[in-house]
Amino acid sequence: MKFCNNLSALNKTIIKCTKCQRLVKFRNKIASEKRKQYKHEKYWGKPITGYGDLRARLLLIGLAPAAHGGNRTGRVFTGDRSADFLFKCLFEVNLSNQPNSDYKSDGLILLNTYITTALKCVPPGDKPTSDELRTCFSYFKQELHFLRNINTIVALGKIAFDACINFYKAEYDIKGKNYNFSHGITYNLPDGKTLVGCYHPSPRNVNTGRIDFNKMVDLFKKVKNISKR
Secondary structure, eight states, X not given: OOOOSXXXXXXXXXHTOOOOHHHHHHHHHHHHHOOGGGTTSOOOOSOOOOEEOTTXXXXXXXXXXXXXTHHHHSSTTOSSHHHHHHHHHHHHTTSBSSSOOOSTTSOOOBXXXXXXXXXXXXXXXXXXXXXXXXXXXXXXXXXXHHOTTOOEEEEESHHHHHHHHXXXXXXXXXXXXGOOOOTTOEEEOTTSOEEEEEOOOOHHHHHTTSSOHHHHHHHHHHHHHHHTO
């Protein structure tokens, strides 16, 4: 894949991507059928780019856009209950200028933070194939290249954490068995960055008490300190 000249050019390339036909078919299906509560809205229905502070030290990475969140609004962690919880926590520790992420032009500004996904399209059943992830890893590699100040990566959920490790396994001689997910765990990556595991801010995790506001805020305070090194 041709390397883009800058992040803006990369994002334009991502939005036009049709390399994974299974994902193209599914994202179009979701955008056409819609959820009843959003039936009058026009869905984005294309790959999702990252967004945030281009000089950020902190990178948050999820697995993929949500079917009726990012795939609808055009921005990852936007317009769903996971976003509602995540941004209350980010706002509390001054990593965003507001406690909500509702739609692309809602005035949201990320502070010293950039958010992206390992997979740029919503996958069926939230389960991408290995080939689909490998295709998107070429985009993630370029994102890391252009976001030169990133020194800390927070993986939101075990699947995103595992995807991150698989990306680094493809780039460096590391063993996946040496990187086990748990909430708050930190690892030194071979390129000098720090990887931090974090429970996904999903309604299921919040409702079951696996994660709550205080636990998430405490973790973000910790990663803010790590990123200041």
